[in-house]
Amino acid sequence: MGQHELEAALRREGDAKIHDIWRQVEKQAEVLRSETSAELDRQQRAEKMRLETDIAAVLEAARADARQKAQRQLLLAENRLVERLKLLARPIIEKLAIQGGQELFMALVDEIPEHNWCRVLVNPRDLELARSSFPSAEIVP
Secondary structure (H helix, E strand, O other), rough: OOHHHHHHHHHHHHHHHHHHHHHHHHHHHHHHHHHHHHHHHHHHHHHHHHHHHHHHHHHHHHHHHHHHHHHHHHHHHHHHHHHHHHHHHHHHHHHHHHHHHHHHHHHHHHOOOOOOOOEEEOOOOEEEEEEEEOOOOOOOO
């Protein structure tokens, strides 16, 4: 074998080795790209889930706050209505009490729905009637 043939054979062998090395490097690079892409996808999914959980918590807190505010407003409105109705009813009830007395009180008690009343507001002159009609309730004159 001559020197030219030997050089050509060595070049072919070197080129083949270079080609093999490049193929291995490209395969390793593809594996790394694939692993990196999979890890990135996993991290993105985890971050998305975390954000969705955080958003859900913020929304639930906002809903709870809105419910509390609405309940407070409703309670205030109900209390204002109760006070207005008491103011309107007091003179009428006093007039009726003078005209009807015990019979009227008992007739009105019969119209009240059955319930274990905790607190009953009555005219001071009807305290004894109220205590006998609502024995477990706090009677408020």
